Amino acid sequence: MGDMHPVVAFLEAGEHRICHCGESETFPVCDGEQDASACRKAAVITVDKDKYVPICQCGRSSSMPVCDGRHGYAE
Numbered sequence: 001m002g003d004m005h006p007v008v009a010f011l012e013a014g015e016h017r018i019c020h021c022g023e024s025e026t027f028p029v030c031d032g033e034q035d036a037s038a039c040r041k042a043a044v045i046t047v048d049k050d051k052y053v054p055i056c057q058c059g060r061s062s063s064m065p066v067c068d069g070r071h072g073y074a075e
C-alpha cells in the first residue's frame with residue numbers, strides 16, 4: 001500500500017496525465033520521460049477549470065486517480 005495521503009496538485013483547465021510510476025520530474029503529473037510502459041499507464045483526467053486536485057497515493061480511491069478521502073482505510 002502506498003502513502004496514506006493525497007498529493008495536491010494545481011492543475012489548469014484541460015487534460016492531464018497522472019504519473020503511474022512515481023518517477024516523473026513533474027509528479028504527480030506524468031512528464032512522459034520515464035519508462036515508456038509506465039507512462040502509457042498514466043491515467044488521464046480532465047479538469048473543468050484551474051483548481052487544486054488531490055491525487056490519490058494510497059491506491060484505494062473509488063475515483064482514481066483523484067483522492068476520494070478514504071486514504072487507505074477499508075470501508
Ligand code: FES
Pocket residue numbers: 003004005006055056057058059060061067068069070071072
Ligand atoms: S490518498 Fe486519499 S483515497 Fe487514496
